[in-house]
Amino acid sequence: MRKKLIGAMVAAALAVPAFAADITADMIKNDAQTTDNILTAGLGTNGQRYSPLTDINTKNVARLVPAWSFSLGGEKQRGQESQPLVANGKIFVTGSYSRIYALDEKTGQELWKYEQRLPDGIMPCCDVVNRGAALFKNMVIFATLDAQLVALDQDSGKVVWKEKIDDYSAGYSATAAPLIADGLLLTGVSGGEFGIVGRIEARNPETGELVWTRPTVEGHMGYTYDKDGNKHENGISGTTNATWKGDLWKTGGASTWMGGTYDSKTGLAYFGTGNPAPWNSHLRPGDNLFSCSTVAVDVHSGKIVWHYQGTPNDGWDFDGANEFVTFDGPKGERLGGKADRNGFFYVLDAKDGKLKNAFPFVRNVNWAKGIDMKTGRPIFDPEHRPGDPTATDGKKGQSVFSTPSFLGGKNQQPMAYSPKTGMFYVPANEWGMEIWNEPVTYKKGAAYLGAGFTIKTIPGLDYIGALRAVNPETGKIVWEIKNQAPLWGGVLTTGGDLVFWGTPEGYLNAADAKTGKVLWKFQVGTGVVAPPVTWKDKDGTQYVAVMAGWGGAVPLWGGEVAKKVRHLEQGGSLWVFKLMK
Numbered sequence: 001m002r003k004k005l006i007g008a009m010v011a012a013a014l015a016v017p018a019f020a021a022d023i024t025a026d027m028i029k030n031d032a033q034t035t036d037n038i039l040t041a042g043l044g045t046n047g048q049r050y051s052p053l054t055d056i057n058t059k060n061v062a063r064l065v066p067a068w069s070f071s072l073g074g075e076k077q078r079g080q081e082s083q084p085l086v087a088n089g090k091i092f093v094t095g096s097y098s099r100i101y102a103l104d105e106k107t108g109q110e111l112w113k114y115e116q117r118l119p120d121g122i123m124p125c126c127d128v129v130n131r132g133a134a135l136f137k138n139m140v141i142f143a144t145l146d147a148q149l150v151a152l153d154q155d156s157g158k159v160v161w162k163e164k165i166d167d168y169s170a171g172y173s174a175t176a177a178p179l180i181a182d183g184l185l186l187t188g189v190s191g192g193e194f195g196i197v198g199r200i201e202a203r204n205p206e207t208g209e210l211v212w213t214r215p216t217v218e219g220h221m222g223y224t225y226d227k228d229g230n231k232h233e234n235g236i237s238g239t240t241n242a243t244w245k246g247d248l249w250k251t252g253g254a255s256t257w258m259g260g261t262y263d264s265k266t267g268l269a270y271f272g273t274g275n276p277a278p279w280n281s282h283l284r285p286g287d288n289l290f291s292c293s294t295v296a297v298d299v300h301s302g303k304i305v306w307h308y309q310g311t312p313n314d315g316w317d318f319d320g321a322n323e324f325v326t327f328d329g330p331k332g333e334r335l336g337g338k339a340d341r342n343g344f345f346y347v348l349d350a351k352d353g354k355l356k357n358a359f360p361f362v363r364n365v366n367w368a369k370g371i372d373m374k375t376g377r378p379i380f381d382p383e384h385r386p387g388d389p390t391a392t393d394g395k396k397g398q399s400v401f402s403t404p405s406f407l408g409g410k411n412q413q414p415m416a417y418s419p420k421t422g423m424f425y426v427p428a429n430e431w432g433m434e435i436w437n438e439p440v441t442y443k444k445g446a447a448y449l450g451a452g453f454t455i456k457t458i459p460g461l462d463y464i465g466a467l468r469a470v471n472p473e474t475g476k477i478v479w480e481i482k483n484q485a486p487l488w489g490g491v492l493t494t495g496g497d498l499v500f501w502g503t504p505e506g507y508l509n510a511a512d513a514k515t516g517k518v519l520w521k522f523q524v525g526t527g528v529v530a531p532p533v534t535w536k537d538k539d540g541t542q543y544v545a546v547m548a549g550w551g552g553a554v555p556l557w558g559g560e561v562a563k564k565v566r567h568l569e570q571g572g573s574l575w576v577f578k579l580m581k
């Protein structure tokens with residue numbers, strides 16, 4: 001009798017459909033290899049944005065048609081920079097204004113949505129965007145514009161936990177997808193234009209409790225947290241006043257606003273850091289660590305293992321926030337590539353940060369004449385550094401024309417790396433800016449720049465955007481596809497030898513990864529500023545998906561370029577494609 005009962009209970013348990021499967025740390029580690037789900041921003045924690053899927057390939061991509069489209073609805077549009085996640089038959093996608101949706105993978109039907117109630121005083125610098133979520137166990141976790149983290153139940157959309165990252169009224173916000181690294185939840189902070197202090201935080205993803213914090217401005221103390229939430233000193237980042245004179249390090253910026261990547265082969269998480277604050281470099285002599293750098297952190301100790309600074313004593317808002325994407329080098333060494341906002345592409349040893357290669361990936365770079373491969377430092381051109389106001393009338397320093405513009409050779413739009421072709425696919429932009437310095441003092445919650453600027457096109461150039469296939473070994477641009485408007489979406493590459501990317505003009509494109517020949521395009525009705533993804537459902541259908549919705553930093557900060565793209569329409573839809581039968 002008893003045996004029978006247990007047998008019946010087991011049968012009932014087995015009848016529970018597969019959607020109950022928890023997302024484990026191991027599944028996240030293997031995300032890049034598993035093609036039936038997308039568990040991480042970057043299609044793998046190291047951010048290669050490569051899918052081995054081959055069903056959709058160069059021979060048949062012309063037959064790609066929409067399967068369904070989902071509108072985020074409401075009156076809230078603006079920039080949609082989010083990368084969707086896919087697990088257990090559901091798609092999780094975030095939208096502008098700190099919204100998140102769960103959809104049925106086959107039909108696009110909405111299962112639930114959650115909207116963060118945002119206070120009036122939020123201070124996002126560069127549109128009300130969100131770049132995606134993280135999955136862990138039965139939760140989907142995302143960061144909000146009022147600098148909070150929210151964990152929701154994947155099935156019901158109910159809040160499991162909610163934690164405050166920092167004070168939005170001091171200029172803190174959050175837009176990046178959280179990162180799960182070896183079972184820890186890693187996040188950064190936004191707010192580099194408001195004199196916040198950048199940092200990386202690790203939390204227990206099950207409860208949201210802090211495990212450690214690591215400031216990315218030299219002089220600030222890092223902490224670890226015990227089970228009762230008591231904090232313990234874990235060493236100062238760098239050496240106080242070594243690369244910052246005076247007190248400006250106390251409001252030193254270096255925000256970690258794009259989040260990070262993680263490589264399980266090195267055990268290190270890599271976070272890019274933004275500009276030192278304020279923008280006026282003459283106020284803060286020294287390198288101003290760890291601004292404009294890649295910072296490699298041991299995920300368990302919370303200590304900085306190495307750093308590489310692309311723009312010491314930055315004077316151009318060249319945030320080094322871009323993603324550091326690890327890959328296997330030709331001799332089997334573990335390397336990382338980064339297309340920096342300053343226009344240079346860096347290849348570093350992922351274990352120790354040693355510089356292996358550096359070359360420009362945009363044609364218009366005038367702030368530096370190159371990178372000294374011995375010291376790893378840029379060879380500055382003082383002609384193109386905005387002048388010191390105290391050297392003139394004290395109100396406005398000498399204005400210069402600098403390239404690239406502060407919106408960068410590349411900005412938030414993530415690149416992709418194909419281990420098959422050995423090439424990075426970089427969404428690059430060619431533009432410049434008039435920039436000058438002004439006096440400024442720090443005031444909590446106010447813009448902290450000390451600079452004025454106008455973004456401009458490059459004289460004689462009939463395009464701004466260019467998708468470029470870059471060989472990290474030779475530094476050569478193997479092929480490129482130019483685009484009139486600046487590229488602001490990310491890139492996906494696949495085992496089917498395809499590269500997918502979107503444009504502000506509203507096209508999702510596919511090209512041959514080897515040759516750059518455009519093989520397919522589809523107009524989604526509004527600009528694309530988000531990275532595409534691909535996966536295969538349980539029945540063997542491969543999908544390609546992308547968020548559509550024009551916005552981001554270009555219309556807000558783009559000066560003369562913003563005027564050129566003023567006609568582009570806003571929106572907010574997820575588009576999903578499959579091959580026509």
Ligand SMILES: [Ca+2]
Nearest residue numbers: 031034037038
């Ligand atoms: Ca996967």
Ligand SMILES: [Ca+2]
Nearest residue numbers: 192274275319
């Ligand atoms: Ca910045």
